[in-house]
Amino acid sequence: MWDPSYIEKLKQKLAEWEKEVVEPILKKLPERKREFLTEQGFSLKRLYTPLDLAERNWDYLEKLSFPGEYPFTRGVYPTMYRGRPWTIRQYSGFGSADDTNKRYHYLLKIGQTGLSMAFDLPTQLGLDPDHPLAYYEVGKVGVSMPCVKEMEIVFEGIPMDKITTSMTINATAMEILSMYIVVAESKGIPRHVLGGTVQNDILKEFIARNNYIYPPNPSVRYATDLIIWAAKEMPKWNSISISGYHFEEAGATPAQEIAFTLADGIEYVRWVLERGKSQGWPENVDQFAPRLSFFFSARTNLFEQVAKFRAARRMWAKIMKERFGAKKPRSMMLRFHTQTAGVTLTAQQPLVNLIRTTIQALAAVLGGTQSLHVNSYDEALSLPTEEAVKLSIRVQQVILYESGVVDTVDPLGGSYYVEWLTDMLEEEAWKIIDQIEHVGGMLKAIEAGWPQAEIARSAYEYQLKVEKGEIPIIGVNIFVEEEEPRIQMLKVDPKVRERVISRLKKFREERDREALKRALDEVRRAAEKEDVNLMPYILNAIKSRATLGEVSSVLREVWGEWRAPEVI
């Protein structure tokens, strides 16, 4: 690919340019900074040329190939957005099921193309809304979902066979997915036609997001069982969304985000193969890997973010093919959702956030995302208003319909700079993955507190740079205005708790107590055994009208609860 005589000529020309053109300019106009750094800390050259790739012996077919082909650097599909746009999928849900149903209808009306459910903290932690610990948190950061009745209300008038639904649910993923299946099947929609995603990524909860219930081992068993069960029963369902977003939010650098995510992916694949042996299926990765999906963050540092997505895609393809022996191309594809980085939002001058999220959304699209959530400008202050969410959807629509960036596949592919950055991030991320593998994989690393400490360190270093002004943030440490933000804010209806609890009480009264008891006993026995897949038992309990909290209590009794070692 690189003709030696041409490379020589280019070297000469570049040296001439630096001496004759750049040096005189620098004398008159020195550059603004001594060093230009990316967020990862790479020191950037003034200019990137073919030489930067030639000196790495960069090979087009090996590094990029073609979209839809191994190693998928240029995208997982051959025609990308020329064929099908990414899914406009705003993460949403608050209050009770009726508030959320109303918001979903609104979002679909203004052009959202997929749903993404946010659940409140009690739901994520397996507590019914009348539990003492749940008291203050019902309906606050998402919809309260204690039983199948609430799921039915959320999806009133929404075509579950046509729309795909993503659910941010982890420690209680089986209970929530079961509710979704029960409601769909009651409408005559069989589970095998349902499309969507459960996050089901408990490892990242232990590392960064902190919504875990049980100790790491049974927690990963639970996640693994869901992956195995869904691979058989729900061929259109993504059984996990292996998430880097929360690492970035907690402070991870781009290379840490890639590495921790892929190391989690490796751990899950190993667990599925291992549990597959005792459950008799699956026997190889091609039987489940096509339904593994991913989730990353998009920050404002545009090119490094694009490089991050491209590097992650190439690395996962290698991991699946070389390490796990995948044969199907689909098993090697890193398909991902993106959310713009919440931590980059400022409470100061909140409308400026719209500009940040536009650049971040552009990074996700140039990086080849399959679906996208754009944060709303008011989210450093509260949950978003309808007006603010509408603008988030409009950001996506302007990029899709007006910008033209979607008209060709991977438009930044071949940029000397972006390809160099992609390689550099890949190298950094492999180093971190090797360290994790060296201690025996991610679960062991988590138990030792290592990724948690690494992220906390990165977060603190970043904050100190903000303090010193080395990282400028408009409205926070430069162009500061004293004015208080004056924007409308969403308030969750304080009556939510009573409404949800009164429906739940009625739901509990109208059950067949015997059938319920039997179903919960079976969950307990299945949890006590190591070699049984839990999912059918939990689905049966939810069908027998168990509440989320009841199922979770049984599992708490069998497995115990986890208190994390706190590292600062």
Place this chain on the structure above:
Amino acid sequence: MSASTPRLGDRKPKVLVAKLGLDGHDRGAKIVARALKDAGFDVVYLGVHQTPENVVKTAIEEDVDAIGVSILSGSHIELVSELRKLMKERGIDIPLIVGGIIPPSDTQLLKSMGVFEVCGPGTPLRKIIEIYKKAIEIRRGEKI
């Protein structure tokens, strides 16, 4: 952060930092805990999923000079009011500082409940450290 180590009588000022409620967003709380430590405070970091009851119990056991709680789930009014109620009942008269996603319209309400200061997103660390120092100085009636 600060060159000289603050002193309170014959010991360092001691603070408790906790995530109150079920919310798991602990980036801010950890950074504040670490910054206070680097500024010479003794820091008890309780971590996530703390109840008002446990915060008060630990504050008494550890005999701290101030409490900092972080809440990003929108439940700050209810959680802080419960915490203040317990603090009063047990006679713990030490400053309480609240951080997290707090709409500006709620700041006054929190202060009227007896919160010393509210540190929303973007508050500089040096300002946060000053707030803790000032709060403890006022409480103890001596310079640290």
